[in-house]
Amino acid sequence: MGACFLSFSVSLRLPSFLPPPQFAASRRRRRETASNAFSRRGLVERRRPAPPPRTLLALNFVGVQIHLSGLGLISSSVVLQRARSIWPGRGCSLFSRNFGGSLGRVTMDMWIRQAEVWVGQAESWIRQQPPEQIYVAAAVVALSILVLIAASCLKSSKPNTIVLSGLSGSGKTTLFYQLRDGSSHQGTVTSMEENNDTFVLHSEKERKGKVKHVNIVDVPGHARLKPKLDEVLPKAAGVVFVVDAQDFLSSMQAAAEYLYDILTKAIVVKRRVPVLIFCNKTDKVTAHSQEFIKKQLEKEINKLRESRNSISSADISDEVELGVPGEAFNFGQCQNKVTVAEGAGLTGNVSSVEQFIREYVKA
Incomplete structure (x- = not known):
């Protein structure tokens, strides 16, 4: 009786952990069928062992x-x-x-x-x-930002125009072409129209690094075209006044009057526009030296100053009194910087002009 009960219990418990033979065979066939199907499609996924x-x-x-x-x-x-x-x-x-x-x-x-x-x-x-410190710090930061913006605007708005002025036949147009092309164009004739162009100086075209373009304006020296000078002076970074050193004595008085008009312009004095007196054609044997030309121009301008001061102020409202009253005039008395140099545009000796341009038109 005990043996029968034991065998019955074992037979009842077998399905809980070991399926009947027919169930196991059926499950095995289903697995093999599914495995073969996935193998044909290349989709078999093998279980990876635990690392x-x-x-x-x-x-x-x-x-x-x-x-x-x-x-x-x-x-x-x-x-x-x-x-x-x-x-x-x-x-x-x-x-x-x-x-x-x-x-x-x-x-x-x-x-x-x-x-x-x-x-x-x-x-x-x-x-x-404390709130006071925060307000002060914010004000300092805001002021610093405004100063940087203003400095940037001033730097970007700085003029880059150089004005070539002087009497007709002094060599302004030849100087213009030498600065731009490095050539005199076989000499030029007296022009009645201005030459206006923006370019890199010919001597700096091979220069490495940052090079700023320069706007050169050649104003005709004819008396009827002098009003054009008033149009370009407000945007000028500098003025190059060209003098014919070879034929100076015959044109000395007219050159002094033209230079006097430039130096007494209110816009020139107010903005302190620098002026270079360029004694051109000094390669000629009969040319005068720059020291002689400088002294003669100072004497002529001193005479003009004395005669102009006797005119009523209503007639010279656009002019500024030149020099120091009671003293002989010299260029050192001008409020703006005036320098004198010599060269020859026809032969390409214009280094003094190029140096003047680069001094006042920064790259």
Whole structure:
């Protein structure tokens, strides 16, 4: 009786952990059918074995290294080197390909969190400060910004125009072409129209670095065209007054009157426009020296000053009194800088003019 009960109990408990033979065979056939179907399509997915404890430890170690690299404590190359040493093979190659993007995201997240911390600290520090100090600091920052903007505007609006003036036949047009093309164009004839062009000086075309373009305006010296000078002087960075050193004595008085009109212009005095008296054609044997021309021009201008001062102020409203009353005139008394140089436009000796231009038209 006991044996029968034991066998009955065992037969009842077998299905709980071991299926009947017909069920097991049916399940095995279904598995084989499904496996063959997936094998034909190339979709078999094999179960990967659980990673050994050493691999889990390596993954944890590499994760710590990535975190340190995100904080900027170690470089990414060090992380890859350590990963290869503890995790060789194909797994390390996959890690290397994916490491760059993952590290970039980790680094960006770390910086965002750090920025939020810094903002919070700044807000906390501001709340702890007295309101008066905050207002003063804000005013200083605003004033600094305004000063920088004003300085930038002044720098960008600085004129870059050089005016070539002087009597007809003094060589202004030849000087214009020498500055632009490095050639006299086989000499020129007296022009009745102004030459106006913006270019890089010919002597600086091969120069490396930043070179600023210059606007050169050649104003005709004919008496009827002198009003054109009033149109370009307000935007002039400098004036080059060209004098014929070879034929100076015959044109000395007219040249002095023209120069006097320029030096007494209110716009020239107010803006302190520098003037260069360029004694041209000094390559000729009969040309006068720049010292002689300078002294003669000062004497003639002194005579003009005395005669003009006797005229009523209503007739010279646009003029400024020149020199020091009671003293003989010299160019050092002018409020703007006046210098004298010599050269020859026809032969290309114009270095003094180029130096003057670069002094007042900064690159």
